[in-house]
Amino acid sequence: MTQWPQGYGLHILQEVDSTLNEAARIAPTAQGPVWILAHHQTAARGRRGRAWANPKGNLAATLLLRPEGNPERAALRSFVAALALFDACVAVTGRASGFSLKWPNDVLLNGGKLAGILLESTGHGHGVSHLAIGIGVNLSEAPLPQAVEPGAVRPVSLLSEMGVDVTPEDFLTELAAAYSKYETQFVTYGFEPIRTAWLDRAARLGEVITARTATSESVGTFETVDAGGNLVLNTAKGRVSIPAADVFF
Incomplete structure (x- = not known):
């Protein structure tokens, strides 16, 4: 059984406006990295301020970090998170086929959007004081097609596409463990191994x-x-x- 990664905190909330907002609220007093999981969000958001549909039973989580380095280096953690998401999906389904990574920050399943990543940061000078990595995964239910912008890939869920029923808590345990592994690799060896691994899983490479x-x-x-x-x-x-x-x- 996968263990929760050492050194990472966990806050589980029944309801919150947004796990990203909660990360911003606790950032000044947070000791070390912490995951925030919410069973219901009242004001979830995606990239460019778009609304993010978050049906019950899906994963809504944010990882709060205090990274070293400049904003450009901190932003590369979207690739770290994408690899962790890929591994978590493989762990809960038992197979890697059908999953791929869409630049800059989506996970696809059978060509449809399964998960999205959103980074927000605060800083001073040329550094980053806190980085929040927001992650949404359609575990049990996908948003309706009209909930996404025209031309976007269709939303899918893990349950509808693969028949796998997993709780947000169990999925987050796999995700947190995988993220911890890739974060250590990123800090130790830099972006190149992350980049190579991401490209191995990239959607539409060469197309x-x-x-x-x-x-x-x-x-x-x-x-x-x-x-x-x-x-x-x-x-x-x-x-x-x-x-x-x-x-x-």
Whole structure:
């Protein structure tokens, strides 16, 4: 049986506005890394401030860290979290087939969106004082298709796609254990092993994809993720490196 990782705290809440908001509230007094799990969120959010649907029985959790280094290095932990999510999914289902990682921060199952990651940080000067890694996983129920933006991949759940019924607490134990392992690897050896492992699990690597920002759109072959975590596309105008965007297949 998987054990809770040593050195990581755990707060379980029946209801909260958002686990990310709770992380911000406890950050000033938190001693070491801590996971926050909520059974119900009243104001969950996703990337770019979008609402995040969180049906009952799904995972809503945030990991609060006090990382060393600059904001760019802290942001690479989205890849650390993605690998941990992948491993947790394999642990609870018993197989890796069907799972893949979508840049910059989604986990896919059979081509549909199973999980999302959102990072928020506070800092001073050129450092980061606290980093909150928000994670949502559709364990028992997927949001309705109309709840996602047009063109986005369809939402799926672990239960509907694989028939696996797992509680948020049990899934979080696997996730926390996997995250602890990858965090140690990241701190010890840097981003390169994380980058390599992420690319081994990447969705649509070598295929043509579309990356959209608020002001531009790039279409090209997904070549790699570079040392800074940027998406690298080979487009009609040459290779481009994209630090942040929404990706569409």
